Each structure stands twice: as structure tokens, then as C-alpha cells.
Amino acid sequence: AQSVTQPDIHITVSEGASLELRCNYSYGATPYLFWYVQSPGQGLQLLLKYFSGDTLVQGIKGFEAEFKRSQSSFNLRKPSVHWSDAAEYFCAVGMDSNYQLIWGAGTKLIIKP
Amino acid sequence: NAGVTQTPKFQVLKTGQSMTLQCAQDMNHEYMSWYRQDPGMGLRLIHYSVGAGITDQGEVPNGYNVSRSTTEDFPLRLLSAAPSQTSVYFCASSFGQNNEQFFGPGTRLTVL
Numbered sequence: 001a002q003s004v005t006q007p008d009i010h011i012t013v014s015e016g017a018s019l020e021l022r023c024n025y026s027y028g029a030t031p032y033l034f035w036y037v038q039s040p041g042q043g044l045q046l047l048l049k050y051f052s053g054d055t056l057v058q059g060i061k062g063f064e065a066e067f068k069r070s071q072s073s074f075n076l077r078k079p080s081v082h083w084s085d086a087a088e089y090f091c092a093v094g095m096d097s098n099y100q101l102i103w104g105a106g107t108k109l110i111i112k113p
Numbered sequence: 114n115a116g117v118t119q120t121p122k123f124q125v126l127k128t129g130q131s132m133t134l135q136c137a138q139d140m141n142h143e144y145m146s147w148y149r150q151d152p153g154m155g156l157r158l159i160h161y162s163v164g165a166g167i168t169d170q171g172e173v174p175n176g177y178n179v180s181r182s183t184t185e186d187f188p189l190r191l192l193s194a195a196p197s198q199t200s201v202y203f204c205a206s207s208f209g210q211n212n213e214q215f216f217g218p219g220t221r222l223t224v225l
Contacts, residue, residue: 009153034213043117043203043216044156090155100171101214103155 002027004093006104013081014112021076021107023091032094033074034101035065039087047089050074061085086111114139119204119217126194126224134189134220136204144207145187146171146214147179149200156203162187194224 003026013019025031033050048059055067065076074091091104120135138145146161158171162181176198178190187206191198201221205214 043218044205044214045216046213049213092156100158100161103157105153105155 142206
């Protein structure tokens with residue numbers, strides 16, 4: 001069965017430091033890949049998506065993600081985090097065969113001053 | 114555009130009560146979904162619709178009903194609330210399959 005794994009439940013990063021959030025998926029073909037962010041008490045907002053083409057995709061708020069087919073990964077990165085980046089981040093995978101997105105359990109990002 | 118709206122924002126029910134969570138979108142999206150979000154479990158799909166008059170079950174449909182009489186509205190009905198249905202519920206819509214989903218602000222439901 002298809003699945004999405006975000007191995008880190010929480011990550012703590014100092015303000016100004018770089019960030020990488022991991023996402024691995026299990027799916028035989030090339031998936032559609034998404035990263036969403038959820039600020040406390042809010043709905044989810046799309047950060048970026050990968051459908052095809054260049055495997056390094058740029059998103060909003062200075063985030064980027066790289067699709068690595070050989071590792072079945074789609075890790076999210078930011079070179080320098082800001083206190084306002086504190087939120088929960090979700091990776092999601094879509095497939096041609098199924099409308100339903102498969103969601104990771106989320107990673108909560110904590111920013112140290 | 115208001116995007117995706119949900120009402121109410123908060124609701125407390127007693128076990129056995131029924132209620133309807135409302136969801137509306139003004140983007141003319143074909144696809145609409147209902148998710149529940151529980152700590153450590155991400156989002157789980159309850160029901161979804163690919164157009165007016167067409168609905169289907171997601172991962173966790175038991176205890177919930179949906180209908181889609183118009184493109185804009187996609188209400189979620191809890192038939193007989195149970196404490197296990199305490200959760201945050203999100204409605205989402207998208208233009209097509211595997212496109213960006215737009216989320217409402219959520220409804221926090223507590224069942225006592």
C-alpha cells in the first residue's frame with residue numbers, strides 16, 4: 001500500500017539556521033508531491049508542489065524541495081529560518097490512479113531564539 | 114473570493130446527538146473533500162466528491178454522511194456523535210485531481 005513517512009515528529013532549529021524536513025514515500029510510479037504548512041489554529045496552505053520536470057522546486061516563503069526518485073524522497077529545505085516559520089509541516093503524495101492524497105503525520109518545527 | 118468557508122468554528126456535542134458541518138467554496142472547484150485531523154495522525158480522508166451528485170468514501174467514512182447537491186456546498190453529517198469523533202475537521206477543494214487543495218479554517222468538534 002502507498003504510504004508517506006515523515007520520520008521527525010518534532011524538529012528544533014535556531015533562528016537563522018538552515019532547515020531540512022524529511023519526507024519519504026512508497027509508490028511504484030512517479031507521484032505528485034506536495035508540502036503544506038499549518039500555522040497554529042489555522043488551515044493548511046500549500047508551500048510547493050512537484051508534478052514533473054526540474055526536480056528542485058521553489059515555493060513560497062523561501063522554501064524549496066528536491067525530488068529524489070532513487071531515494072523516494074521529497075525533502076523540504078530552507079537556508080535560514082525565521083521565528084514565523086514555527087508551524088507544522090505536512091508532506092502529501094498524489095497518484096494518477098487515485099484522487100485521494102496520502103498524507104504524512106506531520107513535523108512540528110520549533111524555532112529557538 | 115472567500116475561498117473555502119466552514120461553519121461552525123467550534124462545536125460541543127453530547128454522545129448520540131447529530132449535526133451537520135457546513136463547507137462552501139466559491140472557486141467553482143469540482144473536487145471537494147472532508148478530512149479529520151488528530152494528533153500524530155496527519156490528515157485522514159473521510160469522504161470526497163468529484164462533482165455535484167457524486168460522492169465516495171475515503172479512509173475513515175464510518176459515522177459520517179455527505180451529499181453534494183451543488184458545486185459550491187459539501188456538508189458533512191454526523192449521524193450519532195461518539196467521543197471517538199472528537200477531532201478537528203477540515204474541508205478542502207481543488208480544481209482537479211492532484212491539483213493544489215485549498216483548505217477551510219477548520220471546525221473543532223468535541224463530543225462528550
